[in-house]
Amino acid sequence: MDEKARIHELVEKITSRTKDELEREKLVVLKRLVKKSDDNVEEMFQATLGRLRMKNCRNRFLSMEVLDEFFSRSKVFRRLVVDNLDEIMAMSVGHLAEQPLPKPIEEARRLQLLAFDTIQKWNEKHGTLYRELSLAADFLNMHPEYHRMYEVVTPGVREASEQQDREKAWDLQQFQELARDFESKTADMRSVLRQIHNCFEMMETQDHFELALQGTGHSSSGIEVDADGNEWEEVDTTPGNCSPEIGKVLSGTASEAIEINLENEEARLGRDVDIYASLQEWKAFTERKLLPRLQNWVGILTRVQEYGEDTIVLRRHMQEYESLLKSALLRIARAQADAAHVEPSKKRSRTLPHVI
Structure with missing residues (x-):
């Protein structure tokens, strides 16, 4: 198996875990491969960005953690992140109405919080060198409503919401029958x-x-x-x-x-x-x-x-x-x-x- 195929395999396994923590052993192997060349850095970034596009907040959560692991270690990697920052924010913050984060809501909220913290951290360390980072951080700070788009919903609250939806559907049916x-x-x-x-x-x-x-x-x-x-x-x-x-x-x-x-x-x-x-x-x-x-x-x-x-x-x-x-x-x-x-x-x- 060549290095590029191996990089894709490692990224897929690392971002497919059911736990929040990255698998450190595979992460160490991935870092060794990435250090060998800039091409490997770009390959790893594209593989991670592909996992960030998955319709699953768990995969996206682990992909954001992978991006954070390599962001401070490679200038090439930072430039790739900054150039694709709009898409990364859309996939992790979910601020675009046409691209909401995948359900369940609890997982979406956790991903969103991680994205906020990660982008703020990147801006504090490298914002003076990358204007895109400071603009992204300012945008999030100026729009606090995005912090409330995916509130954590407890099981009891979710059940109450589902019950409310059922009651509304029942009322609508009764109204239609009454009017008819x-x-x-x-x-x-x-x-x-x-x-x-x-x-x-x-x-x-x-x-x-x-x-x-x-x-x-x-x-x-x-x-x-x-x-x-x-x-x-x-x-x-x-x-x-x-x-x-x-x-x-x-x-x-x-x-x-x-x-x-x-x-x-x-x-x-x-x-x-x-x-x-x-x-x-x-x-x-x-x-x-x-x-x-x-x-x-x-x-x-x-x-x-x-x-x-x-x-x-x-x-x-x-x-x-x-x-x-x-x-x-x-x-x-x-x-x-x-x-x-x-x-x-x-x-x-x-x-x-x-x-x-």
């Missing part, structure tokens, strides 16, 4: 709002009907309270001015009229119970399912807000649904509070006549 299927995903909200509206319409229709019945044939609105505390409505019993039911009472069929009114009251109360039960179910469903779902959607939009107009439109629709649902809940709460203050005796007083 918003109408179908909000169908149950529209249905609940319609059901609540229908319940209140039934209650209002029933109240208007009962008020109309109560006003028929009455010439006064006096209220009397008996010994038991029940309220009874006083009606005009003048013949010709009373309702048919009062007429039955005056004609001797009072018990029959009272029984009919009690049956009507029980039916009305039964309808009230059914309506309030339905409202309570819709209220619970809205609080347990619909509002939390809207809040979750708003959170997704907040995390993917860089999508601009699409998120603004969806957020506006969500705010409208939230406002409608909360208004419906408030209406239900008021109706329940009003019902709780109505005493059973007062409910009966609306239909039971005062018998003289």
Whole structure:
């Protein structure tokens, strides 16, 4: 094997170790070969520069150490380094956006730190003779952001970053599905709002009907309270001015009229119970399912807000649904509070006549 082939073999073995330290025995052999001629120096430099171009920060790290070993020992070698300093910095500092250092990040950061220290050391010893070295050192000192390009990442931080990336991808997928299927995903909200509206319409229709019945044939609105505390409505019993039911009472069929009114009251109360039960179910469903779902959607939009107009439109629709649902809940709460203050005796007083 000739000397050039031997130089390439030694450089490859020295820069292929899994440890950070150079293999001293092979390094000694390489130094003996390099001392023999300037051609061998140039051959060794080209072999090392080739290893510095490898897509592996471990190989580059050891190659920078080899360059440092020979930099102070050979003027020829120093000139070769200075002439190729731009490429050496690109391969070790990684300051060019189009040529980032290979991963993993931990190895890239270690290589970068070694390059900083090595170039600064070269400049301190030989900067006055090689202007390129002083310019390179000044450049690194004037751009401290390059020192932070490859921060050391601990396993815990790396796992957190990967988890964050997964969550961002999941949010993006949820946003795309929401934008595509918003109408179908909000169908149950529209249905609940319609059901609540229908319940209140039934209650209002029933109240208007009962008020109309109560006003028929009455010439006064006096209220009397008996010994038991029940309220009874006083009606005009003048013949010709009373309702048919009062007429039955005056004609001797009072018990029959009272029984009919009690049956009507029980039916009305039964309808009230059914309506309030339905409202309570819709209220619970809205609080347990619909509002939390809207809040979750708003959170997704907040995390993917860089999508601009699409998120603004969806957020506006969500705010409208939230406002409608909360208004419906408030209406239900008021109706329940009003019902709780109505005493059973007062409910009966609306239909039971005062018998003289």
